[in-house]
Amino acid sequence: MGRSRSVPDVHVWRLLLVWLLMAACFGALAFRLWNLQVAQGTEYQRRLAKQSLRSVRLPGIRGRIFDRQGVPLADNRPSFCVSLYLEEFRQPGGIQRTVDRVMETLYRLAETMDRPLQMGPQDVRLHLGRRTPLPLVAWRDLDAEAVARFLERAAGFPGAELTVEPVRIYPQGDSACHLLGYVGRADETKLTGAAADPQEKFHYYLPEMAGKSGVEKRLDGVLRAFEGGKLQIQVDVAGFKFDEVSRREPLPGSDVTLAVDARIQRAAEAVLAGQRGAAVVVDPRNGDVLALASRPGFDPNDFVPAVPAAIWDALRNDPDRPLYNRAAGGEYAPGSTFKPVTLLAALHGGKVAADTRYSCPGYFQLGSARFRCWQHWGHGSIDLQSAIRYSCNVYLYHAALAAGPEAVQAMARDCGFGRPTGISLDFERPGLVPDDAWKRRERRDSWRDGDTCNLSIGQGALLVTPLQMGLYAAALANGGTLWQPRLAARIVSSAGVANEIPAEAAPDGPRWNARHVAAVRAGMRDAVNEPDGSGKRAKLAGVVVAAKTGTAEYGVKGSGRKMTWMIAFAPYDEPRYAVALLVEDGISGGTTAAPRVKQLLTQVFNDVDGLGLPPVAPVDVAPPPETDAAAPEEEPA
16 A cells, blocks of 8 residues: 555656746746846847948038139039939849839839930949948939929839939139149048047948049048038848938038139139140239149049049040149249349359449350350340349359359258248149259269359259249249248138138248349349340330249250240239249240230239230230340240
8 A cells, every 4th residue: 555655646746846847947938038128128129229220421511612702613513313212112022123123113214304314223233232221313413304304203203302412513614723623532431420429430421522632632621521411220131221210410511712813813824825834823912822823724523523534534645734733743944033043142142242243245164164145145244133134144154153052052942942832732843952962862973063054044953843933933022021822711611610821931931131132123123124124025014013034945955945934023112913934845935924924914903903904915826036136035045
């Protein structure tokens, strides 16, 4: 009987053990569920939301660029687009069915708007693979007729919407093209988030413009809204947009006002029509760059949003190099426009006085070498002021050798040559002031007196840029202040806060004696206003102009290829404009450059100052050389 009672007891204990194990398992499962759904539910919900959220950077409207009078040089215009929200077109059964549905809608839209398709199935498939949550922009830059056709039948195209994108535009066409530069698609890897959180990450970037050259590039940080907008969207497991979570609207970029005057800029470009050259106009009172022209040029509108391959190839292969900014990046021998530097160095060192006279028989004998004057029969006995008036080479040879090459080189550097001016433009070149160290390094030879003679008249290895020459002309005009070029005058933020950019003088500019610079200025005045002056073709009726011509031969000796120059300022007593003008492959400074300076200054004084000077006919591309023996023409030595 005892054995029969023990059997049920064993089964009871076994059932009890199974029940306890089941209870423990259910308890562990319940605890795990509680831990997942309650204790850590918030964290897992956050992770789930994070995995389904996508951040999109929204570009702001790019800031505008104005001239000093408020004329728009770079602006924005609306581009009307038709965009498709692909989540509305999703089809079961694979991506191809969705692509087919989108293409069917695109074909119907093209027929409705009477506009050709701008994309094909591969474009739709690529968008679905890379930018699924974002709308697909199917047409850009639609005209008014196409927009009207779409809006009339928009109800028949659910998932399609008319959207607007800002597009950069340059209202003045190719005017100031090298100065303004152009824009192109921004490099997404270089875009930043909001200023408050520079490490902010974005999954997608909507198309945005960035400066690629000129002011557009150098001031890109203020023109482009770096406090970009942010859109957060939620996507489903297939990557399609499910909901819009939040939106932060972008701020527009800041507007920039340049010191440039569009009227003067157009006048400078007009006198260079049909030529390769550059013209710079500077206000000698503050260093404002009123015009910076380089010709030939290009239309920056062709670069928005991307330059077509045919236009790009044509610009790159053009032998006249229209993309080349000759004003700031071109390095040229200055010819006789450099002579005031030599004379100021000699005056400053006390080696020459204003009344010092040298005899010019038409040549200068230096050992066995003969350096000729451009006027082969000579100028006779002349003083410093007459040496500038006639542009006598022999006088400069005497003055330079008396002063010594180091004095001339030091004065050249004080005038801003041999170093960048610091203007806010890319690819500015420093030029070159050669000296003994340079010649030993580059030519494996020492400096000789013949090098000093060549340097004294702006020949040899000396190189300058038209921008440097414009600032140098401004220093001669104002009596010795070398300004740093001011290109941007004011920046106005999107909140309306204006930041004025002050004019600044170069810290290591020249220190001229007032009597010395007065003597040089008087010679430059005579060069234009005396009937036998070398720059007489720049003379104006009613305004006294002071100037210096220059002609520099380059290339193979005897080739006859010349860089022709003139620097000038006016009015003589109270200068408001300083000019440097260069024409490549001209006849001479007096024949080629001087008439163009006259044309430029006449238009400036009439259009800007309202003086009503007699109009000047445009200069011929290749005027005949002067034959009047009483009006000498400067030539290269």
